[in-house]
Amino acid sequence: MAVRATDAGGGEAHATILLVARWPDHPGALVGLGDSVASGHGLSWRDYLGRDRCWRAEDEAYPRLVRDRWEVERGGGDGFALVACSGATAADLLEEPVGGGLPGTGPDGGGPLPQVEWAVRANPGLVTVTVGANDLRFTHPDESLDADGRVDAGAVTERLGGLADSLDRALRRLVEATDAVVVVTGYHDPTAERPHGVPGCEETCFRRAAAEVVARLNRTLRTVAERFPTERVRFADVAPAFEGHAAPNGLGPDGWRSGDLPGPLGDLFEATTGGTSPYCAVGHPDGDPWVSSLDCVHPNGAGARAYADAVRAAWQGT
Numbered sequence: 441m442a443v444r445a446t447d448a449g450g451g452e453a454h455a456t457i458l459l460v461a462r463w464p465d466h467p468g469a470l471v472g473l474g475d476s477v478a479s480g481h482g483l484s485w486r487d488y489l490g491r492d493r494c495w496r497a498e499d500e501a502y503p504r505l506v507r508d509r510w511e512v513e514r515g516g517g518d519g520f521a522l523v524a525c526s527g528a529t530a531a532d533l534l535e536e537p538v539g540g541g542l543p544g545t546g547p548d549g550g551g552p553l554p555q556v557e558w559a560v561r562a563n564p565g566l567v568t569v570t571v572g573a574n575d576l577r578f579t580h581p582d583e584s585l586d587a588d589g590r591v592d593a594g595a596v597t598e599r600l601g602g603l604a605d606s607l608d609r610a611l612r613r614l615v616e617a618t619d620a621v622v623v624v625t626g627y628h629d630p631t632a633e634r635p636h637g638v639p640g641c642e643e644t645c646f647r648r649a650a651a652e653v654v655a656r657l658n659r660t661l662r663t664v665a666e667r668f669p670t671e672r673v674r675f676a677d678v679a680p681a682f683e684g685h686a687a688p689n690g691l692g693p694d695g696w697r698s699g700d701l702p703g704p705l706g707d708l709f710e711a712t713t714g715g716t717s718p719y720c721a722v723g724h725p726d727g728d729p730w731v732s733s734l735d736c737v738h739p740n741g742a743g744a745r746a747y748a749d750a751v752r753a754a755w756q757g758t
Contacts, residue, residue, distance in 0.1 A: 465564075465618075467619075469520065471564045471567050472522045474625075476495060478524035482732045484500055501744060533569075539552045556614060571610075582718075596656060611668060623751050625661075628654075628681075629686065636722055637718050674755065689720055
């Protein structure tokens, strides 16, 4: 509810009461929104068996880890819904219907809803959002490079502009229609120290370009989140935690990463990993990777815990 003063025409101010409708709140609930990083893509082998078109790993994805910690610290909870979907863009949060919302909050007769609307109907205490990599077509890094192997600033700027507009609309809807605290995460840079890269931009060239693109993506996400009051929307920076924990070589020989594996097996590998092999390491690097060996982009279990840590720090204001 809000109160504002209005002028009745004769100079006398009257109070106008504005009522803002809310769905019944679930202050101990968490709803996870976003793309494959939020859905836990690759954290459960069930995903690779076609269990869920959104590639959700509901027990392993970072929003579930956040919810479990939150429930312990609060001494209880009243619900969790992971509606994030692999491949989602920021516009999809408002436009693409998916299933999986908090039980009892769906439309009459059942059916899917856009991710944001699931959150609105749940009116939870906490909403997590990880989105933007698909707006940049991150799994097709060659599309962000020019013919000389440099970052195509014009193309990246245009995509980031669309991301900012769509994310702003999604956050505005969440702020206006729920009582939730919303935590928007940035992204980690998965790129190995010595990555395969793409033709014309390999190893050092590719690492430099990927770092620039990820940094610009994270600045955009932070800028949009900071348009809103910090008591409602907060930004979780995950990138620093991943330093020294980048992509491994990945499963199989280096030839798989280079696209040199012929025949049906090569086609299967390309379909399963989504074309993300440029980020994989050449050879076997030292270190403790927090990035999946299956595709060299998505967080593994340790990486998911790092996302959960960053979200926890953001909601606690630390």
